[in-house]
Amino acid sequence: MARALDREYSAALMRASRGIKTASAEALRALGVHIGQNFLLDQLWQQDGLTTGELARRLEVEVPTITRMTQRMEAAGLVTRGRDETDKRVVRIELTPQGEALRDQVPAALDAVAARSLQGLSDEECRQLIGLLERVAGNLRA
Incomplete structure (x- = not known):
């Protein structure tokens, strides 16, 4: 049976995750980007x-x-999608000038969301939170 603390942790993590995702989606939407597309743009x-x-x-x-x-x-x-010159079966994805212009704006928007989410925490508390979340992620990978 789950401990009360386990459920409290799960609920808090879900609220934080949902909040970050919602705020990130809003910030990206203002730039014409859907959540998830930022990862593709970054690549x-x-x-x-x-x-x-x-x-x-x-x-x-x-x-x-x-x-x-x-x-x-x-x-x-x-972006544009086009066939590879040497292998027409392959589709290559290239940035348009509009996609390239977001190179600084998307990370800045997401950084602002991160800063907002960490508001009121000291640098030491932020480091501690990051370390704890890394440990949680490691536990789930194991």
């Missing part, structure tokens, strides 16, 4: 012209997920 900012397969591997999702995401992003003007 393209590091290396433009990746294939759908490469993006799927890097983001640890299935190719159809990348296909749907890039279709939406193309409709929004953030």
Whole structure:
């Protein structure tokens, strides 16, 4: 049977997670980006012209997920999808000028959400929280 503390922890973590996700979605929406698309943009900012397969591997999702995401992003003007010059079966994803222009704005918006979520905590408390969350993540990976 679960301890009361286990349930209290789970409930608090869920509230925090939901709050961060909601605030992040709102911040990204103001930039014309849907939650999750920021991860794909980040990969393209590091290396433009990746294939759908490469993006799927890097983001640890299935190719159809990348296909749907890039279709939406193309409709929004953030990326283009085109066939590879040497292998027409391969689709490459490239940033548009609009997608490239978000390179500084998306991280800044997410940093603002993080700062808001940590408001009132000292640097030491932030380090402690990060360390504890890393331990929780490690427990779940084990």
